[in-house]
Every structure is written in structure tokens, then in C-alpha cells.
Amino acid sequence: GGNAAVSDNAAVAGIHGTVADLIQVNEGFEIAMDVVLGSALQHIVIENEASARKAIEWLKSSSRGRATFLPLDLIEERGRGAAFAKNELDRFGAVPAVTVVQTDAHYSKVIGFLLGNTLVAPDLSQAVAVARNYHKSVRVVTMAGDLVNPGGSMTGGSRERRGAGLIERKKDLEDLRAKLASLEQEDRESETQLRQASSNRD
Amino acid sequence: GGNAAVSDNAAVAGIHGTVADLIQVNEGFEIAMDVVLGSALQHIVIENEASARKAIEWLKSSSRGRATFLPLDLIEERGRGAAFAKNELDRFGAVPAVTVVQTDAHYSKVIGFLLGNTLVAPDLSQAVAVARNYHKSVRVVTMAGDLVNPGGSMTGGSRERRGAGLIERKKDLEDLRAKLASLEQEDRESETQLRQASSNRD
Numbered sequence: 244g245g246n247a248a249v250s251d252n253a254a255v256a257g258i259h260g261t262v263a264d265l266i267q268v269n270e271g272f273e274i275a276m277d278v279v280l281g282s283a284l285q286h287i288v289i290e291n292e293a294s295a296r297k298a299i300e301w302l303k304s305s306s307r308g309r310a311t312f313l314p315l316d317l318i319e320e321r322g323r324g325a326a327f328a329k330n331e332l333d334r335f336g337a338v339p340a341v342t343v344v345q346t347d348a349h350y351s352k353v354i355g356f357l358l359g360n361t362l363v364a365p366d367l368s369q370a371v372a373v374a375r376n377y378h379k380s381v382r383v384v385t386m387a388g389d390l391v392n393p394g395g396s397m398t399g400g401s402r403e404r405r406g407a408g409l410i411e412r413k414k415d416l417e418d419l420r421a422k423l424a425s426l427e428q429e430d431r432e433s434e435t436q437l438r439q440a441s442s443n444r445d
Numbered sequence: 446g447g448n449a450a451v452s453d454n455a456a457v458a459g460i461h462g463t464v465a466d467l468i469q470v471n472e473g474f475e476i477a478m479d480v481v482l483g484s485a486l487q488h489i490v491i492e493n494e495a496s497a498r499k500a501i502e503w504l505k506s507s508s509r510g511r512a513t514f515l516p517l518d519l520i521e522e523r524g525r526g527a528a529f530a531k532n533e534l535d536r537f538g539a540v541p542a543v544t545v546v547q548t549d550a551h552y553s554k555v556i557g558f559l560l561g562n563t564l565v566a567p568d569l570s571q572a573v574a575v576a577r578n579y580h581k582s583v584r585v586v587t588m589a590g591d592l593v594n595p596g597g598s599m600t601g602g603s604r605e606r607r608g609a610g611l612i613e614r615k616k617d618l619e620d621l622r623a624k625l626a627s628l629e630q631e632d633r634e635s636e637t638q639l640r641q642a643s644s645n646r647d
Contacts, residue, residue: 286598295599296569299591302602309602317573317597319581356596367498371519379521389501394558395519396488397497400504400511 257290258298262313262357265350271386272343274402275363278388279340283311283357288350291316313353320355322381327362335373337364337383360393367391367399459492460500464515464559467552473588474545476604477565480590481542485513485559490552493518515555522557524583529564537575539566539585562595569593569601 259265263284268276277284287310289295295312302310325339332338340361341354361382364370370383374391383391389399461467465486470478479486489512491497497514504512527541534540542563543556563584566572572585576593585593591601 292573292597292599296573299569299599299601306603309600309604311592311594311598311600313598317581317599319596321596356598367501371494371498379519390513392513394521394523395494396513396515396558397494397501397519398511398513399501401508402511 257294259288259290259315259350262286262288262353265346265353267345269343269345272363274388275384275386276340276344278390278398278402279361279382279384280357286311286313288313288315288353290314313356315352318352318356320352320359322360324355324359331376332362332373335364335369335376337362337369337373339363340384367397371397459496461490461492461517461552464488464490464555467548467555469547471545471547474565476590477586477588478542478546480592480600480604481563481584481586482559488513488515490515490517490555492516515558517554520554520558522554522561524562526557526561533578534564534575537566537571537578539564539571539575541565542586569599573599 261284262280265288287298289298289312292314295314295317298310298312302308323339324341327339340358340363343363344354344358346354360380361384362370362373364373364383364385366385366387367389370385370389370391374381374383374395379391379395380393382393385399387399388402389397391397463486464482467490489500491500491514494516497516497519500512500514504510525541526543529541542560542565545565546556546560548556562582563586564572564575566575566585566587568587568589569591572587572591572593576583576585576597581593581597582595584595587601589601590604591599593599
């Protein structure tokens with residue numbers, strides 16, 4: 244898509260990578276973050292607004308599709324970040340989304356921009372309740388991936404049809420890599436044992 | 446998708462229709478509104494929050510995918526709607542998006558929720574300028590379909606690959622209908638002339 248075209252193009256200076264490249268999600272919050280970040284996982288972090296305009300012009304002139312850019316000199320943290328009152332959130336079992344995602348200090352602004360306004364709640368009833376508590380100025384995602392958006396629209400349903408999200412797939416891949424590493428280790432151990440057994444027999 | 450499943454289901458009470466069903470876009474603003482509304486064109490306007498929760502539970506329990514609901518008792522107008530200072534907007538050649546979309550009075554809240562925070566600007570430079578003027582609290586879309594989002598991310602590029610958006614296609618269909626009607630009218634006129642010529646000859 245457009246993203247790959249931009250990321251691969253050396254002529255577009257100042258590209259830092261996609262959001263998915265730059266963040267790590269805490270274990271257990273993969274579904275919530277897949278839902279709440281959605282297509283933003285493929286947004287491109289870029290040095291400044293002038294580079295973003297150049298990149299957009301280039302995409303346009305070469306008919307290479309569309310992309311969203313997060314210029315580090317233009318984006319701003321939104322909402323309260325981690326500065327929600329904890330005792331208020333505790334009543335709803337909610338946590339600020341910025342506390343369940345990790346990134347380099349250099350990109351903390353990206354997290355604040357994407358998630359500073361977002362809370363994670365245990366279920367949809369609690370999500371609606373905490374959204375009302377903050378006068379619907381916040382976005383609330385549930386652990387199951389349902390959403391109450393700022394202003395009060397609600398998104399939800401079953402996720403089976405769409406397949407796993409990018410973070411879930413990234414985690415699957417990591418799990419697979421770990422599994423593979425442990426199998427290779429077992430192989431090496433078996434081989435060593437076999438060799439020892441075989442040399443003992445000689 | 447999930448929307449069709451919900452819209453067709455008589456068991457889910459209080460459904461008014463999709464956003465695309467309920468709005469009309471002024472001529473010339475089709476691309477801008479396609480871009481800025483995007484998937485929100487398929488959001489489902491629903492009577493209240495309890496119905497939305499029921500609908501989400503039903504989608505989930507029957508594995509019918511996901512949908513976004515706009516509960517009329519929960520959503521709120523956002524931003525300033527049409528109440529931006531005109532002389533301020535004029536400096537950038539911008540207009541409030543709510544002024545280029547029509548709907549029944551009953552659904553004006555839906556427009557305010559979706560577009561109250563959005564401006565339309567002539568090009569990307571003006572869009573960035575007007576976004577900065579409002580401290581990046583607004584969303585600005587250009588006539589060509591580029592975007593400056595609240596908080597400062599920028600979206601743009603070529604639209605050729607993705608095919609026309611829903612509003613453009615709706616307009617194409619209307620144009621096609623009008624063309625068809627005028628061709629049928631011409632046909633009828635030719636037929637009448639032919640019949641008259643033929644009866645004159647008899």
C-alpha cells in the first residue's frame with residue numbers, strides 16, 4: 244500500500260517508521276490496543292510537517308495511494324495522558340491507555356497523541372459509565388475490544404470475521420519465535436545427548 | 446458486513462439507518478466529505494444507548510462482525526458547528542463542514558457529532574494554516590481530500606487506487622439516473638415525432 248511505498252522511498256527524508264514498529268503493548272492488552280489504534284498502527288512517524296507535505300505531494304504525483312503522517316513537530320499530546328485521577332478511574336476498574344504501551348522517550352509524544360485521551364475499561368457497561376463520568380470527552384475501549392468513542396458513538400460486536408489485528412499477529416509471531424527457539428534448543432540438546440551416547444558406545 | 450446484518454434485523458429495535466442514508470452532500474464537496482466521513486458513512490444511527498448495547502451483544506453472540514452505532518441519546522455535537530467566526534475562516538478560504546451537508550432536523554445532532562469540529566479548506570497549505578490558527582483542535586479537509594487531523598497528524602496522497610468513495614458513487618448514480626431520464630425523455634420525443642411523421646405519411 245501507500246505506506247510501504249513511502250517507507251521504502253529514500254527520497255522522502257525524515258521517516259522514523261510506522262507506529263506498529265515503534266511501540267510495544269503490555270501483555271493482555273493486545274486486543275484493546277489493536278481495536279483502539281486500528282489503522283493508526285500503520286501511520287508513519289515523520290520528522291516534521293514540511294516532510295509530511297512533501298511525502299503527500301509525492302504520493303499524489305506518483306499515484307501511489309494515501310498515507311497518514313505523524314509529524315513530530317506538529318502532533319500534540321491529547322487528553323490527560325496518565326494524569327487521570329486514579330481513585331476516580333478505580334471506581335470503574337479503568338486505566339489510562341498510555342500506561343499499557345511502551346516506546347522510546349523520543350516517541351512518547353506519539354503515544355500521547357494517539358492514546359492520551361483513551362481509557363481501558365473491563366466491559367461495555369463500565370466503559371459507558373466512565374465515558375459519562377468524563378462527559379464523553381474520552382475514548383474508552385474494553386478488554387474485549389468494544390469502544391465508546393468521544394462524543395458518544397459506540398463500536399462493538401464480534402471480531403472473528405476480521406481475523407486477528409496487527410498487535411495480536413505481532414504477538415503470535417513473537418510466541419512462534421520463542422517456541423521455535425525452544426525447539427531448536429531441545430534439538431541441540433538431543434543431538435548432544437545422541438552424540439555422547441554414540442561416543443560412549445564406540 | 447456487520448452493518449447489513451444489523452440493519453436487516455427486525456429484532457434490533459430503534460434503528461434509523463446509516464449515516465449515508467440520512468445525509469445529502471452539497472455539489473462539489475463529495476470528495477472532501479467522502480474522505481472526512483469515510484467509514485462513518487456506514488455508522489448506524491440508533492434510538493438510544495441501551496439499543497446500541499443490545500445490538501452489540503447480538504452481533505457478538507451471533508458472530509456477525511462489528512458495527513458502530515450513533516445513539517441519539519448519547520452522542521453530542523462537537524466543536525463549534527457552524528459557529529466559527531466567518532472573518533477568521535475567510536482568511537484561509539475555509540468553511541465549516543456542517544454547512545455543506547444537509548439532513549432532517551431530527552438528525553442535525555448526527556451532523557454536529559460527525560462534522561462540528563471539521564473545516565473545509567482549499568488546499569493543504571491553507572489547511573495546515575487554519576489548523577494552527579485553531580491550535581490543532583479542529584479537523585481540516587481539503588477539496589482534493591487531504592486532511593489535517595485534530596492534534597496534527599496529516600493524511601493525503603492519491604485516491605485513484607482505492608476507487609471512488611461512497612458519496613462520489615452515490616453522486617455518479619444520481620448523475621447516471623438523470624442521464625437515463627433525459628435519454629428516455631429524448632426517446633419518447635423521437636417516438637412521438639416518428640409517430641407523427643408516420644401518421645402524416647399515411
